[in-house]
Amino acid sequence: MAVADWLAALTRRADLRAKAGLTRRLHPRAAADAVVDLAGNDYLGLSTHPQVIAAATQALSRYGLGATGSRLVRGSTEAHHALEDSLAGWLGTDRALVFSSGYLANVGAVRALVRPRTLLVSDAHNHASLIDGCRISGAETVVTPHADVAAVAAALAAAPGRPAVVVTESVFSVDGDLAPLVSLHRVAREHGALLLVDDAHGLGVTGPAGAGAVAAAGLAGEPDVVVTATLSKALGGAGGVVAGPAEFVRHLVETARTFIYDTALPPAVAAGVHAAVEVARTGDDRRAVLTERAATAVRRLRAAGLDVSNPDAAVVSVTAPGPQAATEWAAACRDRGVAVGCFRPPSTPDSRSRLRLTIGAGVPRADFEHALEVIVECAP
Structure with missing residues (x-):
């Protein structure tokens, strides 16, 4: 295809999106918006909390603008490790691992949970990052109706003996409703499956001391539960986290491509988010x-x-x-x-x-x- 034909095809597709009301535009905002x-x-x-800004500013003056490398090269700083320890304590898990975005955390977590013959059972309302994680993993994925525990149980029952992971958000990003986490965990455990919960819209907002919907459901620290979240919502920063058993976090460090080959979160952001965690816990x-x-x-x-x-x-x-x-x-x-x-x-x-x-x-x-x-x- 000639370059002109390629660009014309893109223009036609943009026109179709416009007719369907699906055009997307960037709207830059000023700092004093x-x-x-x-x-x-x-x-x-x-x-914009003063304690958060002060922590980020101090780290910026110490470390500079960027992490200068991936976490396994030169990107791990004291700020990253302090943040991970704080998040693990807050979430009630063995360990936590910080990624440069919540999107990459979800993709990395889903992929790392997949073994040969793994079945992924994914809620129909899951975020795009979870959907992409399922697709990239290459595992067979069954999409179940939204918040339908019976459908999840049926999907697991139809694959006896296979490793399986139930994938869900906690607070769903579209309508803000809460997943039936207790029931999902019960069904998953009955079938020997793991439960992956994206707590992006629950962390800081729900649960004891704001520890999220997983903690509110009494599932914090369960060995068959993995929690992910973004650090860009209630914590006001950027980045993502995967938290769970120490063995799984070690597996992520050694195998997750979205962690290994990605430049680390800037230390100033890590320090600011760490301060935000401390404020959120008493919020x-x-x-x-x-x-x-x-x-x-x-x-x-x-x-x-x-x-x-x-x-x-x-x-x-x-x-x-x-x-x-x-x-x-x-x-x-x-x-x-x-x-x-x-x-x-x-x-x-x-x-x-x-x-x-x-x-x-x-x-x-x-x-x-x-x-x-x-x-x-x-x-x-």
Whole structure:
């Protein structure tokens, strides 16, 4: 294919996406952005917390901008190891391993759990990083209906004697509902399977001392449970973590390609996230704000006749009539100073378009109330 034909084909595909309301655009924001943020994931407002900024600044002056190499070359610093020890203690696991992103942590964890003949049983609403991890692993994958424990049990029962892994989020990123973790673990254990839980939207938001949904379910430290999470949501930083038995973390260090061949998380970010962990562990007041505001958002939006999810944490989704309407709704809110998430196929697992609101404790109360009014007034 000639270069001109290739570029023309890309243009035609972009035109088709535009007609379907699926165009995506980058919107750069200034540091002094005055927009009310109900789109970002800084749940506890820790990205700008003075203790977090001070720790990151000190590490930046000591180590410089980047890690300068992969973790196994020159990228492991005292900041990384201190963060991993802190995360393992918080999550109640033997060990924790920090990756440069939550995406890479999920891909690496899924791949590392796969052995010959392994069956992966994956929830239909799982995040793209888990889906890609399943695909890249090359293992047979059965996708079960959302939060359907009976379907998971049936899939495991249909593969007796095979190693298996049940793959799920804890708080699902699309609608904010909570997976039936206790039941999933019971079924997995009955069939000799492992349970992998992506606690990205639960860590810092739910559980004892904010230790996440896995801890809230009483599964912290179980030898057949592996926990992953991003460090970019409630902890306000960047990076990802995989936590579980010491033997599995050692396996990751020695075999996970997304860990071995990737430049390490910058030490300043690791130090800042470590400080964020310490703040989050004592942040029950912030978590109480999230709970109250999520309930308020549901009540106000439903009173306006909107179709709203039942959130189990700090994610609230509002159904839009279609992808174009969702895009226009989000744009109208942005024009009035309110940022909301806009989820459209293929980012949604059920072909339903949504606005996604992520509740933040750091947003002033008056701004939060105003944002809800704007969302209602801009509704299609």
